[in-house]
Amino acid sequence: MTHEGLDAAAKSANREANHLRALFIHHGLLPYQDPYLARFETWIDDKLRHLPEEVAKPVAQFATWHHLRRIRSITTPEKSAQAPVHSAKQEITETVQFLDWLWETHQRTAANCTQQDIETWLATGSTTRKAxxxxxxxxxxxxxxHRVDMGHYTAKTRPAITQDQRVAWLRExxxxTSESLPYRVAGILLLLYAQPLVRVAKLRTDAIETNESTGNMRITFGPHPVPISEPFADLLREHLKGRPNLRTGSDAQSPCQWPLRSAHGRPVDVPAGGQ
Incomplete structure (x- = not known):
């Protein structure tokens, strides 16, 4: 029972093999391996397999020397590779499309492309090309x-919701009762405390404390706890008593606010974008 053995099994039963891998890691039967990083390495190989050498070689160098090395250095059991892997895939995919167009259209490669090539590519497609x-x-x-350059892209500002909209959504x-309780709690944390959904998804139960004598609740997002007012406090108590998915590979003592959906490390019932 090794990571290599599960990798071999994943070729015919990927979902089942990854589920078992996560369970074994969770219970200490296998050493830690970030699932997103492991799948990213396979993804790179698949991405390069059918590319012409003029495209595959610079993409392989970019994916391995820049992205893979960087993500390996920052990934820990406490810090998932999910977000950096997602970003890296976008950049690699756009790079493949650019180099493929460059070779097919002009028979040029990364080594001899021109500034005009880059400007033409950016001007004739969607904003995702800026990746x-x-x-x-x-x-x-x-x-x-050394002959090419590309400046930073500044995204257009998006208007914030009005105070009336925020209050209306909080009230809802x-x-x-149209949404699940975990979804409602996550949405309130976003609207009431301005917490990004990525941070909401990673929130642990030990970030919440209750004063036994007064019943008052506080929550910690940074160095100092902040109070939780009613009626949200009552809703949060209800959520903590009945957190979902405690019958899966994660045990009932899991400190996660949103325990694992399966054993893949994904929080449940978090609104889209929480990852």
Whole structure:
């Protein structure tokens, strides 16, 4: 029973093998291995397999020397590789499309592409093409191509919701019954405390404390706890008493606010974007 053995089994039963891997890691039967990082390595191999050498070689260098090495260095049992892997996949995919167009259209590679090539590519497609910037910086810093450059992209500002909208959504989450309780709690944490959904998804039960004499509750997002007012406090107590998915591979003592959906490390019932 090894990671290598499960990798072999995953070729014919990927979902089942990954579920068992997560269970074994959770119970200490296998050493820790971030599932997103492991799948990212396989994803890179699959991405390169059918590319022409003129495209595959610079993409392999970019994916391995820049992204894979960086993600390995920052990934720990407490810090999942999910977000950086997602970002890296986007940049690699856009880079593949750019280099494939460059070779098919102009028979040029990363080493001899021009500034005009980059400007043309950016001007004739969607804004997602701007994700090639990291690759352009990479080939310039590694000496592959000193003649090209690409500045930072500044996203257009988006208007914030009004106070009336925020209050209306809070009222719906506090009193409505159309959504599940975990979803409502997550939404209130976002609207009431301005917490990003990624942080909400990672919130642990030990971040919440209750004064036994007064019954007052506090929650800690940073160095200092902040009070939890009613009626949200009552809703949060109800959620803590009946957290979902405690019959899966995670045990009933799990400190996660949203225990595992399966054993893949995904929090349940968190609104889209929580990852």
């Amino acid at each position: 090639i910037r990291t690759f352009i910086v990479f080939i310039k810093n590694t000496g592959t191509n 989450l506090l009193t409505g």
